[in-house]
Amino acid sequence: MELATFALALTGFILLALAMKRHREQMFGKGRDLPLSRLARPAGFALLGLSLLPCLSAYGLSMAVTWWLGLLTAAAAPVLLLLTYRPAVLGPLGAVAPVVALALLLAP
Amino acid sequence: MKGRKGQDLGLRQSMSWLHGWSGLLLGWLLFAIFFTGTIAYFRQEVTAWMQPETAASRPSPQAAELAIAKLAAVAPDAASWRISLPNDRSNTLGISWRKAQPETRARGGNGRGERGGEGNRNRGRRGGGRDRGESLTLDATTGATITPRETAGGTFLYRFHFELYALPREWARWIVGIATMAMFVAIISGVITHKKIFKDFFTFRPAKGQRSWLDAHNATAVLALPFHLMITYSGLLLFASTLLPWAGDMAFGEDPRASRAEARAAQAREVEALQARLADAAGTDPAMAPIAPMLARAERIWGQPASRITITDPGKPGALVEVLPTRNDSLAQHSGSGGLGAVKLRFAGATGALIDEQRDAPGSAIATIDTALGSLHRARFAPPGLRWLFFLAGVGGTVMVGSGLVLWSVKRAEKRKGAPGHFGHKLVDHLNVGAVAGLCIATAGYFWANRLLPARLDDRGEWEIACFLAIWLASFVHPLLRPLRAAWLEQLTAAGALFAALPVLNLMTSHAHLGVTVPAGNWMVAGFDLVALATGLALLAAAAKLRRRIARAASKPPVATHAARLAAE
Known part of the structure; x- marks a missing residue:
């Protein structure tokens, strides 16, 4: 469940970065605008909130929140580092991470 | 503007x-x-x-039995035995024991401070003068005594x-x-x-x-x-308590140390009464029930393995076995240092029957937050x-x-x-x-x-x-x-x-x-x-x-x- 939280939070942070013009250009090049990029910010925040749920299903409230906050930090850090050093990776990563999260959540 | x-x-x-x-x-x-x-x-x-002398020790399912066998050999007349089982943060088996008179302060010859033998630096400093008795580090698979080098260890950096x-x-x-x-x-x-x-x-x-x-x-x-x-x-x-010495009085009563000592004394009385009942029931048979079923029972109840065992009056009719879990699963739970307010199970030493289940003692909202932040x-x-x-x-x-x-x-x-x-x-x-x-x-x-x-x-x-x-x-x-x-x-x-x-x-x-x-x-x-x-x-x-x-x-x-x-x- 921790991995699902991490994957959801990672997707959320990538969406938040995507919502900012400077970072969008880092990822996809100058002048490229994405359709629906207006939705990236609310969707990003929503995913960050949703990422608490897998932890809540596995732990009591206090432990779930502790895990969640720790995983949020752990998910934001690679987004920052990749934006700086390998921005092109973030697009594909943002596509794979939610699939991984879904697979983990639906796995028996 | x-x-x-x-x-x-x-x-x-x-x-x-x-x-x-x-x-x-x-x-x-x-x-x-x-x-x-x-x-x-x-x-x-x-x-x-x-x-590194401890690294070859690997956890094994019979660790608790090895510990009891060793304790029975080196300290058959001790007032109490303590066993620290190997877990995911320690691969050795720790045993310690206290002599019959709680006043005697024997200093262990093996330099085993707390779990892991961290030299003599924090010996006697912790626990406000409570006697730690003597201790040994054992290989968790063979039961052989390990004599690790003396080191200030991670404890120095921690302190x-x-x-x-x-x-x-x-x-x-x-x-x-x-x-x-x-x-x-x-x-x-x-x-x-x-x-x-x-x-x-x-x-x-x-x-x-x-x-x-x-x-x-x-x-x-x-x-x-x-x-x-x-x-x-x-x-x-x-x-x-250092920065605001007067705040503790307001929050926890006039003398937290005295009230803790009182709680400890109350607990000791409780254990004594429990043991007296056990001794009456057990008669004179000094044999101990096997430890493994007790540990299995504890693991079933908690959903996690036990990690600390205390046996009071081992080998006597009133023998009492107390088992503590490896870690807390809630932040508001006491960490169990000093044994107060911690989650534990008590078994009758002679029969292996579960006689008491201690859950976490709930405190006031402020005390709970204080405990949770300390845990974090x-x-x-x-x-x-x-x-x-x-x-x-x-x-x-x-x-x-x-x-x-x-x-x-x-x-x-x-x-x-x-x-x-x-x-x-x-x-x-x-x-x-x-x-x-x-x-x-x-x-x-x-x-x-x-x-x-x-x-x-x-x-x-x-x-x-x-x-x-x-x-x-x-x-x-x-x-x-x-x-x-x-x-x-x-x-x-x-x-x-x-x-x-x-x-x-x-x-x-x-x-x-x-x-x-x-x-x-x-x-x-x-x-x-x-x-x-x-x-x-x-x-x-x-x-x-x-x-x-x-x-x-x-x-x-x-x-x-x-x-x-x-x-x-």
Whole structure:
């Protein structure tokens, strides 16, 4: 469940970065605008909130929140580092991470 | 509108001033607190690395039986036995026992302080004079006695992060407490000073001088902000009895120590009554019921294995077995140090019947929050994955303080535009080298001393600490003799090389090196080598970067670089 939280939070942070013009250009090049990029910010925040749920299903409230906050930090850090050093990776990563999260959540 | 904006600027500037000075004045100390405190999340694992004699011991299902057999052989008449079972943070089996008269203070000959045998440093200091009796470390598979080398271990780094060293306890707590308060001030004022928390959330622009240092400082601060707030605020609470001696009276009654002693006495009476009942029921048969079914029962009830066993009056009709779980699964749960208020199960020694189930004692809302924040700070509850997250956030905090210190210097150097700084600036510049890079060298040196000092040295743990302090002191002298950049370069290189070579040193001086620990899946010990290697490579990379910058600066006249920098701004 921790991995699902991490994957959801990672997707959320990538969406938040995507919502900012400077970072969008880092990822996809100058002048490229994405359709629906207006939705990236609310969707990003929503995913960050949703990422608490897998932890809540596995732990009591206090432990779930502790895990969640720790995983949020752990998910934001690679987004920052990749934006700086390998921005092109973030697009594909943002596509794979939610699939991984879904697979983990639906796995028996 | 304009007036409001002016006011806003004033607040931000005053907060920036507050942030800069509260951060600087205690920043050197805060760096050391963060650095050693972060390592302390793995203090048992660090101690295990520093006692490679224990590495061959592997957990086994019959560990508890081995412990009881050994205790029955060496201390058949003891008043009580204690067993620490191997778990995911310790692969050895610890046994200790107390003589029949609780007043006798026998000092164990094997230098086993708390779990893991950390030398005699904290013997008798902890637990307010409660007798710890004698103890042994056993191989968890064979039951053979292990005699590990004496070491100050991870415990020294742990204690250093809140008690420093060789200072009167209360003084040290005051100093660290004041630093913690400065940290709290720095966090609050830093958040107010930071203009674009959300806009710059993912921003890091490398190789841009002051800009990069500010980005690194902001990123490590903001990304792990929940951790920084939690660790600083809970740290303050842990010092509350030192910093606000009268507050404890208001919150917990007039004398918390007396009320704790009373609770302990009440518990002792309860146990005595329980034992009297057991003795009546059991008759005179001294045989003990097997321990394994009790442990299995405990694991079924808790959903996690037991890790500590206390047997009172072993072999007597009133024998009582108390079993404690490995870790808490709720933050508001007492950690069980001292055995008060902890979750535990009690079994009748003679029959193995479960006779009492102690759940966590609920407290007031304030007491619960206090317990939860204390748990969060110590992270004793944390399973391995969460422990790593705490560790990484701690690394973030360490980088935050370090980059803040460097930023203070860099900012003023850029303002001076190449002019030499006055005494104050020079002092800060040079202290930064020893406080940041020097501490890395000293810590690596501490681990080297662990392997290079003779194994049978008297007071070996103290010698390790002496090496640590001597190296750290030297690292403050060295920058006075060298140009600033050369001092940084040399110290970073030394720290990086010492850390990166620790796995090699381990290979040459023990049988618990990566070539053994990785194939055996002994990640507890292998983890130390791998983290040391990663730390060393990171420090060497920082040194390489600095070397390139020095080379570039030397090839360009300084005026040109300043013009370029001004143009860039």
